Amino acid sequence: MEAHSSQSIASLQYADPQVDELLKHSIRTQLESLLKAKLTTEQRQLLLQKSFVDAMTLVLSYAKVEHLQLVKVFDNMYEQAVQSMAFAQLSQEQLTRQYVSASGLIMSPHNCKHTIKDVYRIKGYARGIDLAIQSKLKHASSITILYPACGPFAPLLLPLLSYYKDSQIFTSKQINVILVDVHPGAILSLQQLVKDLQLDDFILRIEAADATEYEPAESIDLLVLEAMQHGFTKEGQLSIAKHLVQFLTLDGWMIPQNISVRGEMVIGETEFNQQWKGMDYSHSLNTNESAQNNRVELGEILSINKSTLLNMQELELQDGVKVIPANQIMLPNDIQDMNKRILVIYAHINTFADEEVGQYDCGVTHPRPDMTFYIDTKPRDIEHTHFVANGGDTVQFYYQLTGLPGFIPAKV
Ligand SMILES: C[S@@+](CC[C@H](N)C(=O)[O-])C[C@H]1O[C@@H](n2cnc3c(N)ncnc32)[C@H](O)[C@@H]1O
Numbered sequence: 001m002e003a004h005s006s007q008s009i010a011s012l013q014y015a016d017p018q019v020d021e022l023l024k025h026s027i028r029t030q031l032e033s034l035l036k037a038k039l040t041t042e043q044r045q046l047l048l049q050k051s052f053v054d055a056m057t058l059v060l061s062y063a064k065v066e067h068l069q070l071v072k073v074f075d076n077m078y079e080q081a082v083q084s085m086a087f088a089q090l091s092q093e094q095l096t097r098q099y100v101s102a103s104g105l106i107m108s109p110h111n112c113k114h115t116i117k118d119v120y121r122i123k124g125y126a127r128g129i130d131l132a133i134q135s136k137l138k139h140a141s142s143i144t145i146l147y148p149a150c151g152p153f154a155p156l157l158l159p160l161l162s163y164y165k166d167s168q169i170f171t172s173k174q175i176n177v178i179l180v181d182v183h184p185g186a187i188l189s190l191q192q193l194v195k196d197l198q199l200d201d202f203i204l205r206i207e208a209a210d211a212t213e214y215e216p217a218e219s220i221d222l223l224v225l226e227a228m229q230h231g232f233t234k235e236g237q238l239s240i241a242k243h244l245v246q247f248l249t250l251d252g253w254m255i256p257q258n259i260s261v262r263g264e265m266v267i268g269e270t271e272f273n274q275q276w277k278g279m280d281y282s283h284s285l286n287t288n289e290s291a292q293n294n295r296v297e298l299g300e301i302l303s304i305n306k307s308t309l310l311n312m313q314e315l316e317l318q319d320g321v322k323v324i325p326a327n328q329i330m331l332p333n334d335i336q337d338m339n340k341r342i343l344v345i346y347a348h349i350n351t352f353a354d355e356e357v358g359q360y361d362c363g364v365t366h367p368r369p370d371m372t373f374y375i376d377t378k379p380r381d382i383e384h385t386h387f388v389a390n391g392g393d394t395v396q397f398y399y400q401l402t403g404l405p406g407f408i409p410a411k412v
Helices: 006-010 017-036 041-059 067-087 092-096 109-117 119-139 158-167 184-197 237-247 268-272 289-293 306-311
Strands: 099-101 104-106 143-148 175-181 203-208 220-224 248-255 258-266 296-304 322-330 342-352 355-357 368-370 373-375 387-389 394-400 406-411
Touching: 041 067, 041 119, 041 158, 041 184, 067 109, 067 119, 067 184, 092 109, 092 184, 109 119, 109 184, 119 143, 119 158, 119 220, 119 248, 119 342, 119 355, 143 237, 158 175, 158 184, 175 184, 184 203, 220 237, 237 248, 237 296, 237 306, 248 306, 248 342, 258 268, 296 306, 296 394, 387 406
Parallel strands: 143 175, 143 220, 175 203, 220 248, 373 387
Antiparallel strands: 099 104, 258 296, 258 342, 296 322, 322 394, 342 355, 342 368, 394 406
């Protein structure tokens, strides 16, 4: 039987208003876990393993699966993973500390834990990773996979490994995984989850390190990475990918194989309200044709893949801030209602082969409005952070590699 120490419960007996919501959540999670602690360790681990295998069985089946069925199976995987996290007995600090590093936001395990129920993101990645692994193992007896910034549940790989183990499609002799995360709470959760899933044989190492500095001793066949937020902002995807791409073998692959970051000028009401009337959930397959036709396309702002990463030149500005030059875009000059439009930026992710995560499929590919970018109009209260241009102007986009990564437009 498993039970929590009285000390971790006792440490939650105060209520600071600022963290009260988090505490309540944490207390509830731990209490529920205590209730479930009536299960033996073996029973709990079996339920956890089954939930991971069930999610991947649906995702990899290629038969049409109803949205609600997917959501249900992913919710179950989430519930089970959270139980495992509770048994890792994180302190409140380890659970909730969130901060900004030199390369981007370091999210707390408390906030990261939801990414395991992000159905269509995981679906696009898991299918792509599965195809890439199959392809690599046709020509090699074993491969090494590096998964930096994997978070507390490493949800792009651990469910897939559970599925491989259960179905005996691939063995731990064929797949060696290195998991890296800089957050101590994520590391503790990962260690517990790998133990509960009995996947230790597949995991070469769990490293507590900053992925923008980490240097693996092995050469890497597959680099799996998702450390981004909508509009390709806030998290350190680019800095991490740019650093780690050098450790890929010559024929090694990045997953995603390509991220295309695109810009559109939209009427906010049409894009974010009218388009979704009558829809139960947002997804690239549920977008509305007339709303999509109503957009004015600016084009690709940046594409991130193995080749662009290896060739990317950093510019260092006077104050030490580093930027990457992205694409130049000529603003269209024949759009009558341009002054009513806002810029949205979104990422289209090609994980591998034809597998993808499209706009609106998940939080990270959701188009992000940028309210500081004006064409053919001026904001009432102009601030120095606003960008003002006219149709016909050419805009050079840069990507800033700071604690708050994101795009900066500049007039050429
Ligand atoms: C949103 S969560 C994990 C997302 C995860 N890749 C997924 O697919 O669900 C972000 C995690 O990335 C980690 N992280 C962010 N930047 C990092 C860095 N530079 N080095 C290592 N870990 C990082 C954070 O500590 C956090 O655990």
